[in-house]
Amino acid sequence: xxxxxxxxxxxxxxxxxxxxxxxxxxxxxxxxxxxLRKEFNIREFPxxxxxxxxxxxxxxxxxxxxxxxxxxxxxxxRTGPSTVLINSTDQAEAIIHADNLAVIGFFKExxxxxxEVFCETARDVPEMSFGMTASEDVCANYSIQKNTVVVFKKxxxxxxxxxxxxxxxxxxxxxxxxxxxxxxxxxYNLETSVKIFDVPVENHILLFTPTNSETFNAIYDNYKSAxxxxxxxxxxxxVDTNETRNGRVFEYFRIREVDVPAVRIxxxxxxxxxxxxxxxVTVENLKEFCQSYLNGRAKLHLxxxxxxxxxxxxxxxxxVGKNFNRIVF
Numbered sequence: 001x002x003x004x005x006x007x008x009x010x011x012x013x014x015x016x017x018x019x020x021x022x023x024x025x026x027x028x029x030x031x032x033x034x035x036l037r038k039e040f041n042i043r044e045f046p047x048x049x050x051x052x053x054x055x056x057x058x059x060x061x062x063x064x065x066x067x068x069x070x071x072x073x074x075x076x077x078r079t080g081p082s083t084v085l086i087n088s089t090d091q092a093e094a095i096i097h098a099d100n101l102a103v104i105g106f107f108k109e110x111x112x113x114x115x116e117v118f119c120e121t122a123r124d125v126p127e128m129s130f131g132m133t134a135s136e137d138v139c140a141n142y143s144i145q146k147n148t149v150v151v152f153k154k155x156x157x158x159x160x161x162x163x164x165x166x167x168x169x170x171x172x173x174x175x176x177x178x179x180x181x182x183x184x185x186x187x188y189n190l191e192t193s194v195k196i197f198d199v200p201v202e203n204h205i206l207l208f209t210p211t212n213s214e215t216f217n218a219i220y221d222n223y224k225s226a227x228x229x230x231x232x233x234x235x236x237x238x239v240d241t242n243e244t245r246n247g248r249v250f251e252y253f254r255i256r257e258v259d260v261p262a263v264r265i266x267x268x269x270x271x272x273x274x275x276x277x278x279x280x281v282t283v284e285n286l287k288e289f290c291q292s293y294l295n296g297r298a299k300l301h302l303x304x305x306x307x308x309x310x311x312x313x314x315x316x317x318x319x320v321g322k323n324f325n326r327i328v329f
Contacts, residue, residue: 012071176232
């Protein structure tokens with residue numbers, strides 16, 4: 001909520017006043033400052049923008065940051081080095097074990113395009129520690145031969161991403177790394193919904209099923225296996241159909257009890273929905289569905305009631321999804 005964010009923002013301001021007094025924090029109520037709202041094109045609330053060197057032009061958006069600690073890290077990485085330079089294995093181990101999540105960039109040399117992309121990414125992901133190294137000893141210790149980003153969770157490597165010079169995209173890397181702030185499959189509820197929408201992945205796949213059914217464990221294992229393959233491209237979400245508080249989500253996707261287990265893909269940008277053609281939630285069916293969606297081959301799913309028998313009897317025709325295109329267009 002705005003109130004929570006406002007409190008965390010104030011907490012960060014108090015802390016940074018001691019550590020970096022030249023960074024100023026301010027708060028604007030745009031209901032009374034319509035000209036500022038217009039100038040900076042404020043469309044959603046709360047919005048946090050960072051102004052550099054006294055310039056009003058092109059402030060940097062600070063998106064998805066919710067905690068005071070993340071605000072502090074975000075600001076520090078914008079005003080100083082965004083990653084720690086690692087010179088020894090001991091130093092690498094200290095960073096890897098200090099937090100729940102750590103990201104280390106291993107490079108052949110410290111001045112190339114891949115490293116630039118890595119440093120840019122670190123600026124936008126304040127939720128985890130970042131370190132980088134070009135030390136041969138450190139690379140050898142982790143058996144790294146190419147420019148590679150490794151994500152560590154609770155001290156163990158959980159993902160390796162080889163960086164190819166000039167071909168790596170900062171947005172893709174940011175998106176991939178941010179997905180590690182969530183589990184491989186995230187169960188939808190009031191607490192996780194904020195986190196789900198903070199991760200910049202526009203494709204969401206949702207599994208609707210009761211979590212207490214006899215087949216749940218087998219279905220969930222299949223869902224998790226498919227999730228590992230599409231990390232960073234499609235976010236995997238579980239919706240428990242026994243949870244009454246999820247009612248609005250069922251309505252939105254037109255899911256009825258007789259339909260479950262059901263699998264849908266939602267594109268957040270276009271609001272387009274897709275239904276998995278196969279009924280069985282197997283790893284193969286899930287992978288095929290996700291791949292056909294990413295390749296642009298999946299069929300749009302238009303939720304529709306059946307066409308009423310008397311739709312054509314009166315001067316005003318009754319339209320539903322199934323006859324809409326044919327009659328209107």
